[in-house]
Amino acid sequence: MRSADRPISPHLQIYRWQLTSVLSILHRAAGVWLSVGTIVLVWWLVAAASSPEAFDAVAEFLDSWLGMVLLLGWSVALFYHLCNGIRHLVWDTGHGLDLKSTYLGGWLVLGGTAVLTLIAWGAVIVGWAD
Amino acid sequence: MAAARLRSPVGRAIGLGSAKEGVEHWWLQRVTAVALVPLTLWFVISVVRLSSADIDTVRDWVGRPLPAILLVLLLIAAFWHASLGLQVVIEDYVHTDLAKLGLLIVIRLACFALAVAGVIAVLGIAFGTS
Numbered sequence: 001m002r003s004a005d006r007p008i009s010p011h012l013q014i015y016r017w018q019l020t021s022v023l024s025i026l027h028r029a030a031g032v033w034l035s036v037g038t039i040v041l042v043w044w045l046v047a048a049a050s051s052p053e054a055f056d057a058v059a060e061f062l063d064s065w066l067g068m069v070l071l072l073g074w075s076v077a078l079f080y081h082l083c084n085g086i087r088h089l090v091w092d093t094g095h096g097l098d099l100k101s102t103y104l105g106g107w108l109v110l111g112g113t114a115v116l117t118l119i120a121w122g123a124v125i126v127g128w129a130d
Numbered sequence: 131m132a133a134a135r136l137r138s139p140v141g142r143a144i145g146l147g148s149a150k151e152g153v154e155h156w157w158l159q160r161v162t163a164v165a166l167v168p169l170t171l172w173f174v175i176s177v178v179r180l181s182s183a184d185i186d187t188v189r190d191w192v193g194r195p196l197p198a199i200l201l202v203l204l205l206i207a208a209f210w211h212a213s214l215g216l217q218v219v220i221e222d223y224v225h226t227d228l229a230k231l232g233l234l235i236v237i238r239l240a241c242f243a244l245a246v247a248g249v250i251a252v253l254g255i256a257f258g259t260s
Binding site for chain 1: 160163164166167170171178181185188189201209212215216219241244247248250251252254255260
């Protein structure tokens with residue numbers, strides 16, 4: 001076997017997944033996905049500054065089936081990246097790095113993501129407005 | 131500790147390492163992350179309240195002093211954070227020199243351009259020039 005073909009760690013086909021590693025790669029995936037979402041944020045702001053037609057185009061896209069799915073995805077990614085980012089900031093202080101704490105924090109992040117997503121979309125659906 | 135002996139006293143005192151930027155990348159990623167915690171929570175609450183709002187409502191909101199200030203801060207922090215994060219993702223996963231260099235340049239310029247576009251849109255609405 002040439003050296004370039006040798007499996008490198010982690011060898012994903014035989015790698016046993018754990019909560020910690022899955023959440024780690026999800027943090028990056030969510031970050032990349034949120035970066036894509038910032039394009040829509042800027043599109044929305046520039047459209048609002050431009051014309052009613054431009055704004056309606058954004059609103060039509062976001063109200064569509066595809067737009068709603070994308071918005072749901074961005075909201076989940078945002079809440080996950082936010083909660084797990086706070087977990088990372090705690091780690092940066094040197095706390096919570098033992099195995100038990102990393103798992104507890106991981107489950108708290110997943111719970112927090114679910115709760116915040118439900119609150120946000122619940123508020124949209126019941127029409128919490130001014 | 132052979133590594134410690136190989137390092138010159140001046141290099142150790144300056145503490146910038148082989149990339150000549152020390153902990154600046156790591157540190158700015160954390161500083162922008164801390165800024166983004168309150169800013170994203172405020173932004174989520176705001177867009178939930180603005181869901182299905184028309185252009186006049188959105189422009190009234192964007193043009194008010196506090197939302198305008200917070201939006202500009204959010205755009206700067208978010209695109210700075212995204213630029214730093216995407217850079218690490220590219221450095222870790224893109225292994226051909228040309229693609230890596232190209233993507234690093236494109237990502238940095240795109241983040242800067244999108245941030246400028248968003249800030250100009252907010253300021254244009256806030257100052258009544260667009």
